[in-house]
Amino acid sequence: MPANADRAHRLSGLLADNAGTLLQRWVQLAGAELQGRLTVAELERDLRELLDTLLPVAGRQAADVRTGADFTELNTVLTELSRRRARQNLTPTETASSVFALKQAVFELTEQDDDPALFRELITFSSLLDSLGLLTFEAYTRAREEVINEQEVQLLELTTPVVKIWEGVLAVPLVGTLDSGRTQVVMEKLLQSLVDTGSEHAIIDITGVLAVDTQVAQHLLKTVVAARLMGAECTISGIRPQIAQTIVALGIEFGDITTKATLADALRHALRSDGLSVVRRDQVGA
Amino acid sequence: MNHAVRETQQMDIRIDSDVVRVRQVVRECAQRVKLSLVDQTKLVTAASELARNTLLHGGGGHATIELVHDGRRSGVKATFRDEGPGIPDIALALVDGWTSGSGLGLGLSGSRRLVDEFDLASQPGKGTNVTVVKWAR
Numbered sequence: 001m002p003a004n005a006d007r008a009h010r011l012s013g014l015l016a017d018n019a020g021t022l023l024q025r026w027v028q029l030a031g032a033e034l035q036g037r038l039t040v041a042e043l044e045r046d047l048r049e050l051l052d053t054l055l056p057v058a059g060r061q062a063a064d065v066r067t068g069a070d071f072t073e074l075n076t077v078l079t080e081l082s083r084r085r086a087r088q089n090l091t092p093t094e095t096a097s098s099v100f101a102l103k104q105a106v107f108e109l110t111e112q113d114d115d116p117a118l119f120r121e122l123i124t125f126s127s128l129l130d131s132l133g134l135l136t137f138e139a140y141t142r143a144r145e146e147v148i149n150e151q152e153v154q155l156l157e158l159t160t161p162v163v164k165i166w167e168g169v170l171a172v173p174l175v176g177t178l179d180s181g182r183t184q185v186v187m188e189k190l191l192q193s194l195v196d197t198g199s200e201h202a203i204i205d206i207t208g209v210l211a212v213d214t215q216v217a218q219h220l221l222k223t224v225v226a227a228r229l230m231g232a233e234c235t236i237s238g239i240r241p242q243i244a245q246t247i248v249a250l251g252i253e254f255g256d257i258t259t260k261a262t263l264a265d266a267l268r269h270a271l272r273s274d275g276l277s278v279v280r281r282d283q284v285g286a
Numbered sequence: 287m288n289h290a291v292r293e294t295q296q297m298d299i300r301i302d303s304d305v306v307r308v309r310q311v312v313r314e315c316a317q318r319v320k321l322s323l324v325d326q327t328k329l330v331t332a333a334s335e336l337a338r339n340t341l342l343h344g345g346g347g348h349a350t351i352e353l354v355h356d357g358r359r360s361g362v363k364a365t366f367r368d369e370g371p372g373i374p375d376i377a378l379a380l381v382d383g384w385t386s387g388s389g390l391g392l393g394l395s396g397s398r399r400l401v402d403e404f405d406l407a408s409q410p411g412k413g414t415n416v417t418v419v420k421w422a423r
């Protein structure tokens with residue numbers, strides 16, 4: 001930065017001149033921390049990329065890390081690296097210690113030198129690396145959150161079964177707390193299953209649902225309309241008293257959507273509209 | 287709405303799953319003050335609407351869930367606040383079916399009907415604060 005712009009930044013020069021040895025030593029130190037959880041080739045590729053983007057800004061202050069325009073590339077590289085580590089299931093500590101390992105490598109490189117200017121530069125560089133280490137922590141956490149969210153969605157796909165309960169009749173029982181994402185997944189899956197199986201009836205059973213708010217209602221309404229456009233009839237069953245009262249107080253109108261008290265009623269309704277009826281054997285022909 | 291507060295929980299509302307968490311905490315509190323099943327569902331639904339408004343319209347904010355007592359009865363008080371764009375016309379926002387987006391426009395007006403006390407304060411450019419209370423009967 002301006003403070004030593006008039007003077008060559010000795011450390012930067014030193015690092016650039018010894019980039020090859022520095023990288024080798026860095027890979028060695030970082031590799032020791034990771035205890036074989038990454039291949040040397042993999043680690044070397046990652047650290048080389050990091051070193052290449054770090055060298056041009058090695059003389060800068062830690063405070064610039066977040067705001068400096070010339071840190072954009074380094075930030076991107078570091079964020080990407082942290083995400084990869086998060087997905088490889090490494091811990092945040094392991095991830096950050098790869099960055100900190102560079103300190104040791106740089107100290108070794110400058111050990112023999114007793115130039116006080118270089119020493120000051122080293123201290124600045126060291127806090128720069130600290131900031132970068134913190135950045136990896138943040139990026140790592142964000143990436144983990146993303147992984148968890150993805151897993152939630154995948155889990156949803158698994159835990160919301162669309163079942164065929166009769167020839168041409170699909171049912172999806174909704175259970176628990178519905179958030180927007182979850183409702184959407186279920187609804188999309190139901191519509192897709194209607195296409196895949198050529199069914200003409202769908203029953204959404206909400207007996208197990210704790211609350212229906214405007215968002216869930218809107219998803220339900222949209223699904224019913226979409227199913228209709230596809231030539232299928234969609235019935236909502238299992239609206240419990242407390243849910244019914246809440247829906248009414250909220251002011252949501254289900255319009256001409258067919259609702260039934262229970263899943264069994266809804267199935268009977270679907271069968272009837274297909275011209276089928278369930279009768280006791282001893283009443284047949286009576 | 288000055289009621290004796292027995293317990294307070296603060297929560298951030300930043301992402302979709304925070305709305306679900308708010309709902310869960312409100313339900314727990316509603317059960318603890320022994321709200322009827324219908325009233326539990328009404329309060330949870332109102333909290334869900336307001337938390338989602340905080341997230342969608344207010345750009346995120348905070349919720350405070352409190353167990354309160356007014357000398358006679360216990361209740362749950364929920365406050366939602368954000369530093370978002372605010373509501374320019376409160377009367378309009380409370381009209382059934384009015385929405386600035388693509389919702390049903392029933393969240394605000396509907397939740398007012400779902401609770402016993404409803405207080406909405408908003409200033410354009412400053413943010414919005416909605417407080418609701420539901421009492422155990």
Ligand SMILES: Nc1ncnc2c1ncn2[C@@H]1O[C@H](COP(=O)(O)OP(=O)(O)OP(=O)(O)O)[C@@H](O)[C@H]1O
Pocket residue numbers: 214215335339340343344368370371372373379380384385386387388389390391392393394395396414
């Ligand atoms: N916290 C807030 N900050 C800013 N504007 C808000 C806030 N809460 C509500 N509004 C405004 O009030 C309008 C009505 O809110 P309301 O919750 O009734 O409907 P909605 O959110 O648009 O749809 P939904 O029926 O899905 O809730 C919103 O469209 C929005 O313009």
Ligand SMILES: [Mg+2]
Pocket residue numbers: 335338339389392393394
């Ligand atoms: Mg709303």
